[in-house]
Amino acid sequence: MPIYEYRCGACGEELETMQGINDDPLTTCPACGADQLKRLISSTSFVLKGSGWYQSDYGSKPKPPASEASAAGGASSDD
Numbered sequence: 195m196p197i198y199e200y201r202c203g204a205c206g207e208e209l210e211t212m213q214g215i216n217d218d219p220l221t222t223c224p225a226c227g228a229d230q231l232k233r234l235i236s237s238t239s240f241v242l243k244g245s246g247w248y249q250s251d252y253g254s255k256p257k258p259p260a261s262e263a264s265a266a267g268g269a270s271s272d273d
């Protein structure tokens with residue numbers, strides 16, 4: 195059976211599930227219970243949506259997570 199990826203539009207939860215092609219798509223998020231699950235149809239769609247989400251999220255934070263992890267490892271004297 196194919197594996198489908200879903201993302202919740204309410205809380206951002208992502209999950210993968212195996213479904214037959216004739217099964218009804220999931221709509222209810224198992225994490226928050228909202229009927230906001232959207233199936234990620236193709237890798238192209240995923241990249242486009244993911245890029246937009248990342249940019250908006252990035253703009254609201256002072257640093258990306260990668261820099262946080264790096265800074266936490268030790269003192270950064272030369273930035």
Ligand SMILES: [Zn+2]
Nearest residue numbers: 202205223226
């Ligand atoms: Zn959710």
